[in-house]
Amino acid sequence: MIPDEILDLPVVELAAKLDGGTLTSLALTEGYLARIERRQDLNAFITVTTERAIAEAKEADAARASGKRGVLLGMPYALKDLIDTAGIRTTWGTRALQQRMPAADADVQARLRAAGGVLLGKLSMTELANAFGNGLPTANHNGACRNPWNTKWWAGGSSSGSGAAVAAGLCAFALGSETWGSIDCPAAFCGVTGYRPTYDLISRHGVMTVAYTLDKVGVLARDARDVAPVLEALRQGELEPARAPSRIALVETKGKTLGPAYNDAWTRATETIKSLGSVVETIVLEADPKRLGAILTILLAERDVALESFTRAHAYTLYDREPWDAKAKWMADAGFSAVDYVKAARLRAIVQREWQERFAKYDVVVGAGRADPPILADKKLPDDDYGVSFGRVMTDGNLAGLPGVTIPMGFTPERFPLSLHAVASPYDDRVLLAFAEAFQARTEFHRKRPATG
Incomplete structure (x- = not known):
């Protein structure tokens, strides 16, 4: 064996x-x-x-x-x-x-x-x-x-x-x-x-x-x-050449209720990032609920088309026990219209332009990962099931189509993994991965393994 x-x-x-x-x-x-x-x-x-x-x-x-x-x-x-x-x-x-x-x-x-x-x-x-x-x-x-x-x-x-x-x-x-x-x-x-x-x-x-x-x-x-x-x-398209990032932005996490274990891990991670040889600066990304609304509007509107057989028939038996009538009601109550979708698409264009301007100055932007406590497998998800760390960098990255990478940066005292999330300009995927590789070359968290059972 x-x-x-x-x-x-x-x-x-x-x-x-x-x-x-x-x-x-x-x-x-x-x-x-x-x-x-x-x-x-x-x-x-x-x-x-x-x-x-x-x-x-x-x-x-x-x-x-x-x-x-x-x-x-x-x-x-x-x-x-x-x-x-x-x-x-x-x-x-x-x-x-x-x-x-x-x-x-x-x-x-x-x-x-x-x-x-x-x-x-x-x-x-x-x-x-x-x-x-x-x-x-x-x-x-x-x-x-x-x-x-x-x-x-x-x-x-x-x-x-x-x-x-x-x-x-x-x-x-x-x-x-x-x-x-x-x-x-x-x-x-x-x-x-x-x-x-x-x-x-x-x-x-x-x-x-x-x-x-x-x-x-x-x-x-x-x-x-x-x-x-x-x-x-x-990959089905061309990428920018691989290179080490020369300028990295760290997104300020001060004021977020991330908890002491996460804050300590983030502090150590930022020190590691500063040792990579790149110019490192701290930036602030203000909270913007409209971005959450935009990505949710686009997601749900496109879902209703992509999975129309489910949304219209309401006849399929799911593992999820919520009745289809209840699902239909909250979908109808959401009230997404063509106007809402166009407004969300316009906001996405603004977000994409903002990040294009940001990447004129930085090769990689690194933000907080998920700082949630462990979610129990046999219990109902919390109402805010992704907590405070369902974060701006990851959300913007998905909305704007940016490459992103989540990498381990530590553990809580209970051995629950902690992570950070980084993004780069479209088609700079190799630069983003070069950052991740450099970070992991200086840390051991990704080498830790759970018990094999």
Whole structure:
């Protein structure tokens, strides 16, 4: 049996072992499959593709033996269960679509397969990517997806299984999706690196739609270095060259009720950032509720079109127990009109222009991550379920289509992970990842692992 410490290695180090002949894809794949079986308590997977994974691992080992190379060749990964996989059920995390069987792969899956990746299975997610709201983590396939750091805690959402599986070492990396925080949240709660690309840099063809102009497919990994090879396999557009950021802005967090554990971790993180060799300045971003209203208006209006079969029929049976009549009422009471949507789109243009001006001065802007206390997996979500840290930088980043990265920066005394969130200019994804890699080269938080169970 492959040692646990091997399964916990980042992609770049696993690839070196595969290329060096000290590890085979088959052994690595069987190791992950065994750990998946052992950690069913996390409820991280909806479908495990055991036979296919073993076959693909053997193919990858044969290809490597013939001289083929590639970081992703033979690398085991998993997909959020809203990414289509030909002949493998893709449920969108809902009771209503348990037998949905796509005829074709999503573009991202086709690219990973072409790169020689090994698909381990499909990952848990909040029902319909939380498109209709969900007050209970347990309103989920087989119950709540649990946090590897403490199974009493929720793993976050909507890419719940992606965060939990990566943190628990059930796969080398995972794909998730984000409309407004759905990569950031599980990455933060589970203490892993979560990358959201520039809007439309990675194809969403064959991926469930929540909001046409907000959805992104991204990567969750244990190490920021692992994102680059996955990005290179998936991107469908050109990027600015990789370089270290020369100027970094830190968003002032003074006055926020983040709590002493977070404040201490943030202070240490800022000192680390100041040691990177970049010019570092502090900026203030004033609270602006209109931005929250804008992203919510765009999200809900586009959701009603993308998921019209659900919103009009009201006949589907969901894990969420809220009656469709009640959902219909709060959707109707929201009263979004074409005028509201246009106003929100105009505000988005203003936000995009503001950030364009900001990036004329700074390469990377770093802000507070999520500072919420752990959310219990078996309890109703708090009314403000993302707390004070459902933050400005991440919200603006999604609204403006900016690349973003969530990275670990510490723990509470109870060993709950703490994170920061950084953004860069559109198509400066490589610069953003260079910042994340430099930060992690000077810290050890991303190397900490929960108990393997």
